[in-house]
Amino acid sequence: MEVFTCARCDAVLTAPLSRVAWIAYAHHTYGNGVTLPVLMAAGTYAVDPEPSGPPWRRWNEIDPAEAEARGVFAPVYSLSYGAPGAIVMAPGDAHGTVLIPERTGGFCCGLDGRDGPNLACARCGEEVGTRIDDCSLWQATWLAPNAVRRVADGPPRPVMTWSAVVERERGTPPVDAYGSWNPRWELAVSVTLAHLVAASGGAPVGVPDGPLAAAFRRSLDALLPPGPPALRADLAGPGLPLPDPVPDIAIVPRHPQTGEPWAPPPGVAAVPLDAEVWLGLAFHDDRLPVPTRGRLPDGVERDDPLPPRPSRPVWLVDQVFRHTLSRLPAVRTPWLRALYDRESARYL
Known part of the structure; x- marks a missing residue:
């Protein structure tokens, strides 16, 4: 088990958590106006293996070899050049955080993080993460990887057979x-x-x-x-x-x-x-x-x-299908690249 603490003042910001596998659709929307449930089970967290958040660069600004080195093998709209390793958990597992009032924007029914990190450490005021609960988005709390530290809190959960x-x-x-x-x-x-x-x-x-x-x-x-x-x-x-x-x-x-x-x-x-x-x-x-x-x-x-x-x-769900396909090396084969381009062209 682990807890996450504020990198500035060491205040504990989470309940004890166990790491689970990354959920490939964690960043993707679903439907139009659909109220989605909490993404993560209570007491668990996952780590995004890719960079996330700003700054962003459009595909025509990126060398294809650079994209392939990052595991992206077909054109995408843009790539994040933020820090990798964002931590996602259930909102109820966040402790010792407060909302930043001027960062509470959203598209429709709640918060979507459009104004930047909207959670701060209650002790020192450092920006530490983002609460998401707008419609069509998974309800989650995201901790910024550079703003928190992971600290052991008891033995790890055994890996199930x-x-x-x-x-x-x-x-x-x-x-x-x-x-x-x-x-x-x-x-x-x-x-x-x-x-x-x-x-x-x-x-x-x-x-x-x-x-x-x-x-x-x-x-x-x-x-x-x-x-x-x-x-x-x-x-x-x-x-x-x-x-x-x-x-x-x-x-x-x-x-x-x-x-x-x-x-x-x-x-x-x-x-x-x-x-x-x-x-x-x-x-x-x-x-x-x-x-x-x-x-x-x-x-x-x-x-x-x-x-x-x-x-x-x-x-x-086309956005999820294309996102996954763009990260598979097989998409470089001519037939699959043609399929990928055809599916992508439907949304340009």
């Missing part, structure tokens, strides 16, 4: 009570879709019927060439029997603490998916309620309320 991940972690429900897709599902699927398209090599990819098809088939059919599937993708991971036949591409969970993907059998390409969404796909219960009288038999569900069903297919 894959068996423990399956036993302890709860899969994120795919839909809410109103039939809307959970934003985490659509965003996580959009990240994985970029990896899946890159792993295809430009060939059509088929997925089995069921929840995997609901998550990926529509976008795969739109992005890859038409025709009979040349490759097969399926779920693989802890707690599941190996698919038969063995797929060409395995959609595997990312460890929630380390971010490392589960390793499939040799010769099978691995495509990572956030563990909470992978668990929801791998261990879903698609049994429909059935009429019955008297005492309910084991394994039979009540029919009130009915389980929620999605009212539409999963949508590709």
